[in-house]
Amino acid sequence: xxxxxxxxxxLKSYVVQKFKSHRVMxxxxxxxxxxxxxxxxxxxHFVTAEGLIQKMRYLTDFDVEDLxxxxxxxxxxxxxxxxxxFKRCNTKALVACHESGKDSVEVYGGVTPDLSLHNGDRIDLxxxxxxxxxxxxxHSQDSVCFLTSKExxxxxxxxxxxxxxxxxxxxxxxxxxxxGGPYVExxxxxxxLNDAAAYIDTLNTLGKIDFNILLPGHGVPFSGSMAKQxxxxxxxxxxxxxxxxxxxxxxDYKLLVEEICKKYVGLGFKGLPREPWNMCVFTFETVNxxxxxxxxx
Ligand SMILES: [Zn+2]
Numbered sequence: 001x002x003x004x005x006x007x008x009x010x011l012k013s014y015v016v017q018k019f020k021s022h023r024v025m026x027x028x029x030x031x032x033x034x035x036x037x038x039x040x041x042x043x044x045h046f047v048t049a050e051g052l053i054q055k056m057r058y059l060t061d062f063d064v065e066d067l068x069x070x071x072x073x074x075x076x077x078x079x080x081x082x083x084x085x086f087k088r089c090n091t092k093a094l095v096a097c098h099e100s101g102k103d104s105v106e107v108y109g110g111v112t113p114d115l116s117l118h119n120g121d122r123i124d125l126x127x128x129x130x131x132x133x134x135x136x137x138x139h140s141q142d143s144v145c146f147l148t149s150k151e152x153x154x155x156x157x158x159x160x161x162x163x164x165x166x167x168x169x170x171x172x173x174x175x176x177x178x179x180g181g182p183y184v185e186x187x188x189x190x191x192x193l194n195d196a197a198a199y200i201d202t203l204n205t206l207g208k209i210d211f212n213i214l215l216p217g218h219g220v221p222f223s224g225s226m227a228k229q230x231x232x233x234x235x236x237x238x239x240x241x242x243x244x245x246x247x248x249x250x251x252d253y254k255l256l257v258e259e260i261c262k263k264y265v266g267l268g269f270k271g272l273p274r275e276p277w278n279m280c281v282f283t284f285e286t287v288n289x290x291x292x293x294x295x296x297x
Contacts, residue, residue, distance in 0.1 A: 001059045004213060004221065005151045007034040007129060009060050013044065013051030028078045028217045031155055032060065033148055035125025037068035040086065040093070041146060041155050042079045042217060043109065049082025053089060064089040069123060071131070072097040072113075073157025073217060074143040075104035083109030096123075098135060101142025117144055136206065138199025145206065153213040154227070159202055160216060161234050196238075203235050 002010045014027030030052060031041040043049055056064050064086065070093050072080050083095065083105070096115035097105045105113050119135035130149040136159035137143055146155040207228070214227035222230045244259050 001055060002221070004031070004153065004215065007150055008032065008148065008153055008213075008215075009062065010215065010221065011052050011055050011060070013048040013055060015045075015047050015051075029215070029221075031215055032056070032062045033125065033129065033131060033146075033153075033155075034062070035127040035129030035150075037125045038062055038066060039069040039071050039123065039125060039131060040067050041071050042073055042157065043070060043082035043086050045078050046081040046085065049085040052082065053085065066090075067093040068125070069093060070095045071117070071123070071146060072101070072105060072109075073145070073155065073159070074098070074140045075101040075108055076140060076158065077108040079157060079217060080105045080109035083111045087111050098142040098144045101140075104142065119144075134205070134209070136202040138195055138197075138202045140194050141198075143202075147209065147211060151213055152211045153215055154206065154209065154211040155215045156206070157217040160206065160214065160231060161237070200235070200238055203231060203238065207231055207235070 004010055009032045010029050011032070012027055012029045027048060028042060028044045030044055033039045033041060044052055053064055056062055067086070067090050070083065070086055072083075072095070074080075075097060080097070087093070087095070094114040095105075095109075095111055096117050097113045099116035099118060102113050102116060105111070117133045119133060121133040123131040123133070125131065128150060132147045132149070134145040134147060135143075136145045136156070139158040143157060143159045145157065145159050147153070148155070211227060212223060214222045214230055244256065248256050248259060
């Protein structure tokens with residue numbers, strides 16, 4: 001558990017699962033936002049939700065039974081998969097997701113959402129705490145970000161590529177009032193899955209918003225100047241990959257990996273991605289699709 005501010009706490013629980021020969025860590029971060037009413041942002045996976053519910057009960061002042069809203073940043077299974085378990089504890093919390101994600105939430109979360117979210121919607125939690133909804137497609141069509149009025153915390157889900165790091169547990173111990181510092185220079189994950197053009201538009205839109213804290217669905221939260229700085233790194237990362245990819249023959253993943261790793265160092269990113277191969281294959285395909293659509297490939 002990490003206390004982001006008096007009214008925002010984050011929780012994470014994870015399990016390691018084996019897929020073929022790989023071990024994969026299943027996790028995502030959920031946030032509790034408090035006004036007079038309380039909202040839970042995201043539910044994590046089905047397999048990690050029970051752990052989160054236990055953590056909420058024993059580590060925070062928030063009660064699962066008292067949640068008024070469960071707001072989803074998007075429908076992916078690692079964000080909406082735990083929905084049915086939270087709803088089992090609390091049947092009165094209203095579940096909300098972007099209007100385009102309702103069917104997928106039903107599939108992955110096992111619950112029919114009560115409310116559809118649209119860009120510009122405001123959810124009043126009382127006590128001066130209002131959550132604004134920003135539609136942020138790119139990672140998925142149904143992605144939204146949530147901006148809290150009190151702290152100006154921007155909760156982004158996967159709309160902004162999270163840092164490739166599992167430092168979450170370690171940064172909890174900091175007694176500094178800012179967080180994320182050492183990790184701002186890590187290479188952000190290029191969080192595109194669905195639509196690269198929409199993704200970069202979203203990053204630019206978010207860059208114009210006044211926020212003090214950036215809270216991702218995975219990785220590390222950032223506060224103060226580092227929050228904006230991190231967003232800039234994500235844009236720089238996208239531009240970098242965009243440039244390299246136009247110079248590399250289609251499907252030459254190996255050359256792409258080499259070139260990207262070389263350029264990362266040149267840009268001052270610290271460290272290299274743990275799994276550059278997977279990351280670059282993923283990057284290559286999504287950005288290729290983007291360039292093809294623009295007629296540049
Ligand atoms: Zn996602």
